[in-house]
Amino acid sequence: MNAGSGSRFVATPPPNLPLSERESAETEWSEEPMSPTGRLMEDVGVHIVAMLGLGIPLNLPVFRAGIEKELLPRYPRFSSIQVMDDSTGGKPRWVRTTVNLDDHIMVPKVNPTAVASDPEKAVEDYVAALTTVPMDRRRPLWDFHFLDFPTSKATSTMVLRIHHSIGDGMSFMTLFVASSCSTDDPSKQAAMPPPPKRTGPIYQRQPRPPLSSGKALLMWAFSYLVLAWHTLVDGVLLVATVLFLCDPRTLFTRADRGRKAHLCKRFVHRSLSLDDIKFIKNVVNCTINDVLVGVTSAAISQYYFRKSGDINTKKICLRSFLLVDARPVSSRQTCVSKVETGNRFSGLICPFHIALHDDPLEHVRRAKRLMDRKKNSLEVMLTRLVGEFLVKYLSVKIGAFFLRLFLTRTTIMLSNVVGPAEHITLCGHPVVFMAGSVYGQPQALTVHYENYGNTIEITLAVDDVQFPDCHQLLDDFGESVRLIKDAASLHIVK
Structure with a gap:
């Protein structure tokens, strides 16, 4: 109506x-x-x-x-x-x-x-x-x-x-x-979280040290060689994914493997404690995003071994397409007098290892090593440039064809959006939670995190036919946070 x-x-x-x-x-x-x-x-x-x-x-x-x-x-x-x-x-x-x-x-x-x-x-x-x-x-x-x-x-x-x-x-x-x-003070605009240390995209060039500092200058030059190597490797993997490289088939793989998708997507969500995530972050000395990647790896591992009954602990590598905001972080701040329209995002390939670890913190440690490696690459910029090149100089149909092909050969879509640091009142109505996601993408599973106030809302967008027990998968995310937090607490005691 x-x-x-x-x-x-x-x-x-x-x-x-x-x-x-x-x-x-x-x-x-x-x-x-x-x-x-x-x-x-x-x-x-x-x-x-x-x-x-x-x-x-x-x-x-x-x-x-x-x-x-x-x-x-x-x-x-x-x-x-x-x-x-x-x-x-x-x-x-x-x-x-x-x-x-x-x-x-x-x-x-x-x-x-x-x-x-x-x-x-x-x-x-x-x-x-x-x-x-x-x-x-x-x-x-x-x-x-x-x-x-x-x-x-x-x-x-x-x-x-x-x-x-x-x-x-x-x-x-x-x-x-x-x-x-x-919501607490209607005379003020809601505050966004404080900006991270970086002010630009995921990768930033390091300032050149003084010419008199020989060792520091040599390390600075070497860092550019490492950057070039990582970018080359990531670029080759991007091309290989489009051409032939597919994830192994698991219960997370979309059942039709790139053919006609199921029409219906179901969205389930729940709140996680931002304080718990920050506690884990401080223990491992990483970022909130690293913790969320680690929690995702732990949750899908827990779901996989329970659902499949597989007792083989050999690691299975599944890849996600991790969306990355390409805007300067300064645009996220409180006083937004002119909202920037449009799509300014890119992405990178983020692998997950389905594995059993005696120490749940290992999922976060692995995520930190992975994301540190990705921050030393221009993969995010390369992905965006290739997409824009295909659309501008070939056609949108060709660009969309390659994008679909790329997405069907990865298993999960993962994203994280930074939200207000306090509760807001929108159009006269106080908002108690925010849960966002997307549909129309080829993957059967999309994991979306969105921080709001002192919580992080996790939303799973799942193929309604392939994941009839999606609430159990959602429970695994909450249980993984608890297990990793307990392991972090024991780490402090030791």
């Missing part, structure tokens, strides 16, 4: 922007070409799903007013459609259009019996069914779905579905922060 009064809305830049930025926004937001990455997402058909638990019952007029006042003006692609531009050889462009909010806001009637018996499953079933419904391309490619009944974690649930060609997870996260306020 659509909600609202049938009003139409033309987005304009928010009035609180400085005059210079407002004039610039009015000029830039009229039309713009679609980026190569956006065109790839368009052709592959990847969509983003964000599930937000609300702390109060739905107040539709208030939320609707917030969408009109905050979200639409700040994100012009919410008010744009894709139009083929004959003057540029048929390349698509974003063109502004009038938005009828009734086409984008839904308050469905969910079976009351299903809600009464298991409200969490009712939400899951609704979102899973949503992945089988195509979006109307005559309108901007986004929609809100409000499930106005309580679950164990929230009073009501908002589901935002967006086509990935409009933007990526980080651009939408900064949009939410820019359009919201702190």
